[in-house]
Amino acid sequence: MKTDHKAVVLGCNYYIGLSIIRCLGQQGIHVTGVHYQEEGAYAFKSKYLSERVIAPHHEKEAEQFKNFLIAYAKKQTHKPVLYPTADPFVLLIDKYFDELKEYYLFNQTQKGFWSDIIDKDKLYLLAAEHNVRVPKSFSTDDEHLIEKVESELGYPCIIKPFDSSTFVSTFRRKLFKINNREELLEKLEAVKEKNIDVAVQQLIxxxxxxxxxxxxxxxxxxxxTHWLTAQKQRQYPINFGASVYIKQTHVPELAEIGIPFLEGIGYKGFAEIEFKKDEQTGEYYLIEINARTTNFNQMLAELGFNMPLLAYKELTGQPIGEQTLEETTGYGFHYMYEDLHATRAYLASKQLSVGQIAKTYTDKRVGAIWDRKDPRPGFAYLGVLLGKVKKKLF
Structure with a gap:
């Protein structure tokens, strides 16, 4: 395999970046990690990382960050392959699309496409155009919003943002679950004060x-060219969060929906469609699309689907073939730290029992951070956790 092009990974303080570094570095690719500070960037400790770079903050100093990336690329003999690890990086690439495309390789070829995918309102319109089922939503601009929510959605329902990253950074949660009119009015006022666009949505x-x-x-x-499916077991925050324990499960119906939709909208590169199955009707509803590497990327790689490597090979002119996983392996991904918080919440709400949770600890799975072949990030992450404990105590 040719490895002339460097891989540039944006964001090294989260295990998604660490997983991308491992997926590429293990193949002999020069991987450059980019972050705004050393502190907390435990992925910097990976033995598979070739180069560590401190850059301006990607949100607080977006223009300077973009200029920094371009200056770095200009020094290289081959165009680097660019990897965003979170939505803010995806949106930044989209914002400076034309400038960055001149100096970097990345999958998307249409400016604004990723931003439209991340924007839930625009995504749901796209889904409707392609006959993909989505939860019913109402805009907060609707003058009869309260009446429509109560007559057509009912309680509980949810308030969901169009821009998840801004909402999460503001409220420290992905959405609001609404149980009555009082809560609906209260939360609508809260998002209005923060000038965050949201919709009131059906709860599947x-x-x-x-x-x-x-x-x-x-x-x-x-x-x-490549696909597989998975089923969440636990998430954090519970009920409306990210996967902390998920297992590979073959569900062919998801491919029947997902393949024509993604191809129909002209998607390129890695995509993850999240679906929810209605417990009453059995119908699958599209919830969102992750336009960056998934948090359980390491599980996909262990199953033979090294998505970062596929992007690298294709963008550098190398064949990638085709592959699907049409069986259930039951292989899992486990982020133990957040799962401990999730477990406490599941037990407190009586949604799961101790026995149900304990049984899953015998499953074959891969962890989010610890790897005995690459232990330093794990020890560094432990140091981050101990630092948090110290700060709380003192």
């Missing part, structure tokens, strides 16, 4: 194991 019924994912890679012709 079902426990967290009714959440599924369709994970796929689409080539530069917008054709699905």
């Amino acid at each position: 019924q079902g426990f967290d194991d009714h959440m599924y994912t369709f994970d796929a890679y689409l080539n530069q012709d917008a054709k699905v």
